[in-house]
Amino acid sequence: MDNFLDPVFLLEIFEHLIKYVPITLGLAVGTMIMSCLLALMVTILRYKKVPILGKIGDIYVLLGRALPSMILIYLAFFGIPVLLMAVSGTNKSAMLLSGIPPIAFAALGLTLHTGAYLAEIFRGALQSVNVGQTEAELSIGMTWNQAFFRIILPQAAVFATPMMANQFLNLLKGTSIAFMISVIELFGAANVLASNNNAYLEVYIVTACLYWSTSICFEKLASVLEYNLSYFKRCTSK
Amino acid sequence: MIKLENFHKSFGSTEVLKGVSIEVPTGSVTVILGPSGSGKTTLLRSINFLEPADKGTMILDDKVFDMAAASKKEILEVRRNTAMVFQNYNLFANMTALENVKEGLVLVQKMGRYEALIKAEYYLEKVGMINREHFYPVQLSGGQQQRVGIARALALNPKVILFDEPTSALDPELVGEVLEIMKKIAKEENSTMIVVTHEIGFARDVADQVIFMEGGVVVETGEPRDIIENPKEERTRKFLARFSNR
Ligand SMILES: Nc1ncnc2c1ncn2[C@@H]1O[C@H](COP(=O)(O)OP(=O)(O)OP(=O)(O)O)[C@@H](O)[C@H]1O
Ligand SMILES: [Mg+2]
Numbered sequence: 001m002d003n004f005l006d007p008v009f010l011l012e013i014f015e016h017l018i019k020y021v022p023i024t025l026g027l028a029v030g031t032m033i034m035s036c037l038l039a040l041m042v043t044i045l046r047y048k049k050v051p052i053l054g055k056i057g058d059i060y061v062l063l064g065r066a067l068p069s070m071i072l073i074y075l076a077f078f079g080i081p082v083l084l085m086a087v088s089g090t091n092k093s094a095m096l097l098s099g100i101p102p103i104a105f106a107a108l109g110l111t112l113h114t115g116a117y118l119a120e121i122f123r124g125a126l127q128s129v130n131v132g133q134t135e136a137e138l139s140i141g142m143t144w145n146q147a148f149f150r151i152i153l154p155q156a157a158v159f160a161t162p163m164m165a166n167q168f169l170n171l172l173k174g175t176s177i178a179f180m181i182s183v184i185e186l187f188g189a190a191n192v193l194a195s196n197n198n199a200y201l202e203v204y205i206v207t208a209c210l211y212w213s214t215s216i217c218f219e220k221l222a223s224v225l226e227y228n229l230s231y232f233k234r235c236t237s238k
Numbered sequence: 239m240i241k242l243e244n245f246h247k248s249f250g251s252t253e254v255l256k257g258v259s260i261e262v263p264t265g266s267v268t269v270i271l272g273p274s275g276s277g278k279t280t281l282l283r284s285i286n287f288l289e290p291a292d293k294g295t296m297i298l299d300d301k302v303f304d305m306a307a308a309s310k311k312e313i314l315e316v317r318r319n320t321a322m323v324f325q326n327y328n329l330f331a332n333m334t335a336l337e338n339v340k341e342g343l344v345l346v347q348k349m350g351r352y353e354a355l356i357k358a359e360y361y362l363e364k365v366g367m368i369n370r371e372h373f374y375p376v377q378l379s380g381g382q383q384q385r386v387g388i389a390r391a392l393a394l395n396p397k398v399i400l401f402d403e404p405t406s407a408l409d410p411e412l413v414g415e416v417l418e419i420m421k422k423i424a425k426e427e428n429s430t431m432i433v434v435t436h437e438i439g440f441a442r443d444v445a446d447q448v449i450f451m452e453g454g455v456v457v458e459t460g461e462p463r464d465i466i467e468n469p470k471e472e473r474t475r476k477f478l479a480r481f482s483n484r
Contacts, residue, residue: 132328139286140342140394141318150341154332232332232374 005202013199013206017189021210024186027103028172031110035171036164038111039118044148046119047126057119064116070177073109077102077181103185106178114171121163125156158230165222169215186210239264240285240398240430245294245305247280254280255291256454262398262447264299265428269441269462272451273477278434281451282400285432286320287313298397318346321391323401327383329375335362335386336371339393347394361389364426365419381412385419392423401433413437420444438481442466450474 042057064072081097129152137147176187184192186207194203240262247255254277262268270278283289284305285296294305298319303312321342329338339358343349349357362368365385375383384404391399404420405413417440423429424444435441441448441462448465450458450473458471469475 129331130326130328132324132326133330135288136322136324136328136330137341139288139317139320139322140390141314141346142342143314146345150345151330151332232334233376234374 005205009199010202010206013193013203014210016193017186017203017206017210020184020186020189021214023103023184024172024175025214027107027110027175027178027183027185028168031107031114031171031175032168034107034111035114035118038115039122042115042119043122043126046123048144061116061119064112065120067113069110069113069174070180072112073106073177073181076109076112077105080105080108101183102181103178103183106175106181106183110171110174110178113174114167117167117170118164121160121167122156125160125163126152128159129155154229155232158226158233161222161226161229165219165226168218168222172215172218173211239297239299240432241297242281242285243295243297245281245284245291247277247284247289247291254454255284258294258451258454258456260449260456260459262430262432264397264430266446267424267431267433267444268447268449269445270432270434270449270451271436271438271441271465271477272457276451277454278451279402282322282402282432282434285398285400286317286322288322318394319397321394321396321399323384323387323391323399323404325403325407327375327380327387327407329383329386329390331375334372334374335367335378335389338375338386339390342390342394357393358389361393362386364392364423365389366415379412380408381415384408384416388416388419388423392427392429396429398430398432401431401435403434403436405435405437436481438466438478450477452477 042060045053045057046061048054084097133151133155134144134147137151138144142150175185178185179188179191182188190203190207194200197203241260243259245255245258246253258277258281260268270281272278280289284291284294287305287308290308291305296303296305296316298316301315303316308316329335330341333341336355336358339361340354343354343357344351359368359371362371365388367382367385367389370378370382373382375386378386388404401420405416408416417437420431420433420440421444424431433440433445445462448460448462449456450465450469450471452473458465458469458474465474466478469478
């Protein structure tokens with residue numbers, strides 16, 4: 001490379017790498033959706049102090065936040081086949097599993113990681129809504145579930161949105177470790193491209209720009225979402 | 239008619255209700271007076287199982303409930319026939335005034351949307367809040383929020399409405415508007431009301447019956463004039479003296 005940061009070369013890198021943005025995005029968004037469902041379930045079990053399951057939820061939240069996400073991905077990738085083999089006692093299930101792409105294991109590992117953080121975010125958000133409103137619902141004969149989903153959750157969501165957005169950006173960057181189990185997403189593709197062309201600086205500059213611009217989009221999206229969810233906090237009437 | 243018999247309730251080792259029995263005839267207003275910590279809030283909250291009593295029987299019209307052994311179904315039944323007005327209003331913050339009132343009509347009483355709207359607006363009109371029906375609680379003053387809270391309770395046409403110090407969180411200049419509304423509904427709606435309050439004037443003007451509670455027991459019960467003007471019990475006299483001095 002004689003011309004340092006040659007624009008044409010940068011553009012070529014860009015054109016190659018942008019194809020991997022959807023993979024990174026898909027992994028991040030898919031993981032986020034699964035994490036939210038997992039976290040919501042765990043949060044309700046803990047909030048209602050369901051016997052045993054609530055405690056399991058507590059332990060999960062502790063572990064999920066204590067372990068590096070990379071270890072969770074490795075555990076999912078290497079552990080699940082072994083576990084299934086041990087349970088079924090045959091190789092059949094392992095064969096079945098080999099049909100599953102590594103990206104699914106990456107999503108699982110990242111979900112376990114992100115779900116634990118989200119569960120903590122949700123717990124805090126629920127505490128921000130005063131219990132009097134639940135009592136008001138119960139006092140007129142609503143069920144606990146009605147009170148939770150109609151009154152508490154919509155208000156907690158406003159509180160949680162900025163922190164969830166934060167967690168999502170973390171996750172977006174966190175998808176890069178899926179490379180460790182051979183998932184070729186944005187960072188993985190960048191690594192390959194960089195070493196093939198021996199152009200580390202250029203490739204990583206372009207990669208950084210791609211992560212950055214994606215993040216900006218989501219940050220904007222989150223603030224629009226927060227604005228729309230908080231309609232009842234604004235001091236103008238409908 | 240609502241009748242409580244021998245209500246007991248302890249928090250840990252402290253007994254807060256020590257066998258409370260009261261009877262409130264249909265369509266009448268009962269005011270409960272008593273010093274702080276005497277168990278007034280706990281009594282109201284045990285009626286609708288927000289704080290289940292350890293022991294006691296409740297008769298609501300013709301139904302008898304064992305408060306310590308009520309099934310989920312019975313609890314729902316009691317709650318659907320009672321309503322509560324809270325000290326801190328407890329309006330649903332994510333709903334407008336109108337939606338707050340409609341909530342129970344649509345979800346609990348399964349009323350049609352249109353019917354519920356008409357009814358909710360009728361009661362918002364009654365409490366003078368119809369011009370603010372599309373406002374969210376943050377956009378309303380405390381007095382306005384409490385009036386919506388009263389409309390929310392009234393609209394359900396409950397057998398009994400429980401008021402727990404409905405004006406004590408309000409700025410002094412807002413107390414009057416809420417008391418006025420309560421007087422008005424006592425007259426016009428023929429609702430059965432149990433009101434915990436420190437507003438002696440309200441008790442004197444509106445109550446059919448005044449109950450004085452202290453230390454988890456009913457000390458004295460009677461017509462407002464008898465209790466407020468010449469109480470028989472020393473403890474009642476002492477409590478009321480604090481108000482006449484003001
Ligand atoms: N959830 C609870 N846990 C433990 N103790 C409680 C609880 N709720 C009330 N108590 C205690 O029960 C007693 C009676 O309380 P309660 O709120 O019924 O009194 P009150 O007559 O409503 O007083 P106030 O006029 O101050 O509202 C108090 O000593 C209070 O500390
Ligand atoms: Mg009280």
